Amino acid sequence: MLSVQLAELADQPLPGVGEALDLVTGFDEALTNGLARLGEERASALTDLAGAVAATPLGDRVGEAAAKVAAGSVSEENVTALAGGRTALLGAVHDALLGRLDAALGRERDSWAEPPAAGTTDNLLSGCRSWLNELAITGWRGVDHDLVSAVSQTMEALLSEPRLRRLAVLIDGLAGELRASCPVATMEVVPARRWADLWARALMLTQAGGLPAGSGQPVSGRLLVLGVDVHEHATAVQAQVHAILEPADGGQSRLVRTSVAATKVDTIVGSAVWRLLTGAPVLLNALAEHRSLDIKDMPLLGGGDLIWHDDRATAGKPADPFTTARVQLGSALAPAAPPLERHPVRLAEPVLVEGYSVPKGDEMVFDLGGKTITVDTGRLPSCGPLTPAIVRGSESCIGLLRWDAGRWLLQPLAVQGTVKKLPVTAHNGDWAQGPTDPKIAKAEARNGDAVAVLRERAGRLLRK
Amino acid sequence: MTADRTAWEQHSVARVVSPVRPRKLAKVPFVEMADGRLQGVVSSGSDISRVYVSSVTAGTHTYNCSTNNNRPCGGLYGDMCKHLRSLVDEAVLQYGQDRVAGYLRVELAEGERLSYHLNGGVERTQGAAVFSRFLSHLAYLELPMTTEPIAELHWFPSTGAVG
Secondary structure, eight states: OEEEHHOOOSSOOOOHHHHHHHHHHHHHHHHHHHHSHHHHHHHHHHHHHHHHHHTTHHHHHHHHHHHHHHOOOHHHHHHHHHHHHHHHHHHHHHHHHHHHHHHHHHOOOOOOOOOOOOOOOOOHHHHHHHHHHHHHHOOOOOOHHHHHHEEEEEHHHHHTGGHHHHHHHHHHHHHHHHHHHSGGGGOOOOOOHHHHHHHHHHHHTSSSSSSSOOOOOOEEEEEEEOEEEOOOOOEEEEEEEEEEEEEEEEOOOOEEEEEEEEOOOOTTOOOGGGGGGOOOOOHHHHHEEEEOOOOOOEEETTTTTTOOOOEEEEEEEEEOOOHHHHHHHHTBBBOOOOOGGGGGOOOOEEEEEOOOOOOSSSSSSSTTTTTEEEEOOOBTTTSSSHHHOOOOOOEEEHHEEEETTTTEEEEEEEEEEETTHHHHHHHHTTTTOOSHHHHHHHHHHHHHHHHOOOOOOOHHHHTT | HHHHHHHHHSSSOOSSSOOOOOOOOSSSEEEEETEEEEEEEEESSTTTTOEEEEEEEEETOOOOETTTTTTOTTTTTTSHHHHHHHHHHHHHHHHHHHHHHHHHHHOOTOOOGGGGOOOOOOOOOOOOOHHHHHHHHHGGSSSSBBOSSSSGGGGBBBOOOOO
């Protein structure tokens, strides 16, 4: 990424984005206090939200819902329509941001092709919906242990249903935060945007057709890894690999993501999380050894997600992600975002940044010819070698462009540079087969293998 | 402060729960602060298939320890047993002393060991619920891995690298 591209990305505000987010903030305040007791000001926040989507196909539905909820009819149907309106607004913000990003980087992007719908619903989903509706009626400020616990049984059933894993992981993440914050009434500040985001997405996923199926198109070719983004909450971990796919048929190279995820418990942290993903040994080996991968007939979804099948991949030759980024990133075709996933939080566009300086200051920024971008040092995972110090000493960085709370951020996935006069290269996936840093390996050995200890306990106690 | 506060409220990605600190799990595989108690499961030192359910109640500082079959712990007379002390010590490692002491409502001077301040005496409580939560906890590790992308995890970045 060049200085002029950074300028184009961030210098001018995007028309309408601030206004859209203000409407979302109004809705989120209403949700914080509960839709059952709105008062005049918060009722008008709902009307304003409805006004913003009035010209869309959702318009009538959301308008009616705002009026009914303001009049005290907080039904599941009305609440869902409002959540849909909020989702549509943030989807539009996402599109504006992504459009700006593509223009600035000169990134070519595929268009979305809607796969055939598979709209199913069942009792489990309706169980989730009623809990989410209870939350909306009560408001975050009214959440207590009883309300959080009310989802426990549904949660256990959700987890045992592989088809609904995505929803289970989301609801467990939200419930975990609510539980830790109980009683929310005593919290000084409520993470209103975040919880409303999670709540609204969960509500969307529980609608018929909310969990898009689509089996994807089989693809074959060479996969060149750019880096890995690690996601984690108390009971889940996901490694999402960003890579370039060179199709075997010689077509245009594509930017793709591929993910492996596992459920876990809160006491499994740091590099131990990789041990939960050992079901994908070929992928983990490629991350640890910086190898390319040859894949055959792996499904690629419309949103650029390659559904990983470890048995359809073989390790290829060593491939330096920095070389891949330098040579291929500029011309690869980027994927479209699936409609229901459009939200600023999903923006995670791989970029290569070089030739920057890192000025001293509380907040780490990369200075690229006078233009700066904030480095998201809160997104450096404990399961990899990147630390704020290593990033500070870096000269080249493969990262993800992200956006939150009104500004662009750079999340490093890999860096090259100099620390204490020695050359250093560090990639998030370097420890995928165990820590390569002797200090970390020793600390881990001292604590024992958390995964093995708990599996032993599970083996002995669960099946009695 | 107001500006910071507003900013935090308007972040999609904001840290609400701090990740727990790594610790040895062999002796105390499970500890939680829930239902008004610090409670957890302690592996028996002598019998590999036996565990103890130990708990301390916030405020009253009464405590209990029994086997998973609800037999009272033999070490529990006059004072806390070794299982309860382990539970408290490991909780401090996992969550930090301030958080645990705050939850139990104990005022501690610096350098004091939390377990010495819990003198409420024995109060029999049912351990079955805690044990069953421990089993649900373990069940997370029994689920198969998935390769379906979980887009919602973008709200939950892995964090915590230091140095």
